[in-house]
Amino acid sequence: MARTGAGDEPRRSEKWKARRDAIVDTSAHVFAQHGYHATGIAELCEVNGLGKGAFYHYIGSKEELLAAIHDRVMDEVLAGADRVAEAGGAPSAQLAMLGDELLEVIYRYPDHVWVFLHEFPALTAERADQFRVRRREYEARVEGVLQAGVAAGEFREVDPRLTAMAWLGMHNYTYLWLKVDGRLTARDVAKPFADIFIRGIAGG
Amino acid sequence: MARTGAGDEPRRSEKWKARRDAIVDTSAHVFAQHGYHATGIAELCEVNGLGKGAFYHYIGSKEELLAAIHDRVMDEVLAGADRVAEAGGAPSAQLAMLGDELLEVIYRYPDHVWVFLHEFPALTAERADQFRVRRREYEARVEGVLQAGVAAGEFREVDPRLTAMAWLGMHNYTYLWLKVDGRLTARDVAKPFADIFIRGIAGG
Numbered sequence: 479m480a481r482t483g484a485g486d487e488p489r490r491s492e493k494w495k496a497r498r499d500a501i502v503d504t505s506a507h508v509f510a511q512h513g514y515h516a517t518g519i520a521e522l523c524e525v526n527g528l529g530k531g532a533f534y535h536y537i538g539s540k541e542e543l544l545a546a547i548h549d550r551v552m553d554e555v556l557a558g559a560d561r562v563a564e565a566g567g568a569p570s571a572q573l574a575m576l577g578d579e580l581l582e583v584i585y586r587y588p589d590h591v592w593v594f595l596h597e598f599p600a601l602t603a604e605r606a607d608q609f610r611v612r613r614r615e616y617e618a619r620v621e622g623v624l625q626a627g628v629a630a631g632e633f634r635e636v637d638p639r640l641t642a643m644a645w646l647g648m649h650n651y652t653y654l655w656l657k658v659d660g661r662l663t664a665r666d667v668a669k670p671f672a673d674i675f676i677r678g679i680a681g682g
Numbered sequence: 683m684a685r686t687g688a689g690d691e692p693r694r695s696e697k698w699k700a701r702r703d704a705i706v707d708t709s710a711h712v713f714a715q716h717g718y719h720a721t722g723i724a725e726l727c728e729v730n731g732l733g734k735g736a737f738y739h740y741i742g743s744k745e746e747l748l749a750a751i752h753d754r755v756m757d758e759v760l761a762g763a764d765r766v767a768e769a770g771g772a773p774s775a776q777l778a779m780l781g782d783e784l785l786e787v788i789y790r791y792p793d794h795v796w797v798f799l800h801e802f803p804a805l806t807a808e809r810a811d812q813f814r815v816r817r818r819e820y821e822a823r824v825e826g827v828l829q830a831g832v833a834a835g836e837f838r839e840v841d842p843r844l845t846a847m848a849w850l851g852m853h854n855y856t857y858l859w860l861k862v863d864g865r866l867t868a869r870d871v872a873k874p875f876a877d878i879f880i881r882g883i884a885g886g
Contacts, residue, residue: 512719513718515720516719636878640874644875646855651850652847670845677883
């Protein structure tokens with residue numbers, strides 16, 4: 479489901495939503511190239527082939543656009559975490575699946591992730607709060623799997639928070655080098671990363 | 683030793699170098715707050731309490747300043763890697779020491795690292811080349827320790843490049859949450875991270 483980041487918008491048509499998503503994707507590319515602060519509304523209108531009035535019909539402000547870029551990534555990341563929770567299984571298998579899902583998003587949305595990781599301090603007020611809540615929600619999913627593994631004796635007695643940050647760093651940081659035109663796919667990376675991490679926290 | 687990033691400058695006094703380092707540090711803070719592209723020379727002069735002429739006496743251009751910020755971090759990181767190589771010992775001990783050294787730099791230079799990781803695409807020509815060479819040099823140190831561990835049978839047969847990227851991600855990504863005013867020091871994080879990683883690639 480598309481999230482707008484504002485949450486108080488009127489119902490829109492599917493066509494409107496599809497066009498808005500396309501604007502979000504195109505703008506993510508421009509922000510990734512030139513930076514959020516250095517990109518003006520005029521440039522955003524030009525790359526999207528829209529007049530100013532039409533642009534504001536889809537996006538209320540530059541900051542709303544930034545929030546929408548975040549949401550597009552977080553929607554995917556949290557949907558992946560939902561699939562993992564639904565699949566269930568041993569905590570080690572769930573952690574490996576979380577890694578598959580996360581690297582797949584990073585691989586598919588390089589521009590969004592670049593903007594997401596670099597420009598989040600530009601979000602203000604409720605948008606900053608919402609971003610923190612959703613990010614925290616995802617971190618809590620990872621911590622939950624780690625805690626379950628410790629409780630079941632599959633993992634040793636690690637600090638769930640610190641271990642989640644280690645896991646997130648290892649995976650998120652691939653945004654700098656995991657490229658669609660590179661020699662490795664997300665899957666090629668996910669497997670050896672899971673091997674390292676799961677052995678690293680194995681119990682017994 | 684202070685690196686200028688340009689490499690073709692005249693000999694300068696210690697006083698000049700100390701003042702230049704202070705300008706680099708202050709400017710790193712401003713770039714971290716507002717972004718490299720969004721920060722102008724006028725603002726850099728103001729925060730450093732310098733007129734334009736005096737500013738250019740220390741720094742040739744905004745891009746040279748960015749290169750100097752990179753060099754300040756890379757000098758420290760490579761000096762740490764030198765200490766580890768001199769200390770020698772088992773590859774697992776060397777990898778743990780590399781982690782100690784790297785997290786200490788990230789902890790001590792949060793602004794520089796933020797700028798370093800976010801703004802490196804703004805470097806051009808020889809400065810971009812020099813940055814790549816030094817970054818690659820550090821990655822090669824990590825890969826070298828991993829290869830030595832595999833050769834000695836202390837580590838299993840991992841891909842040294844991919845494993846180095848996993849290790850770097852886990853450590854570098856702490857720049858987002860490892861804070862001087864936080865509850866954890868660099869050492870508090872380095873130990874559990876080393877435990878995860880070294881167990882994760884242990885041979886046998």
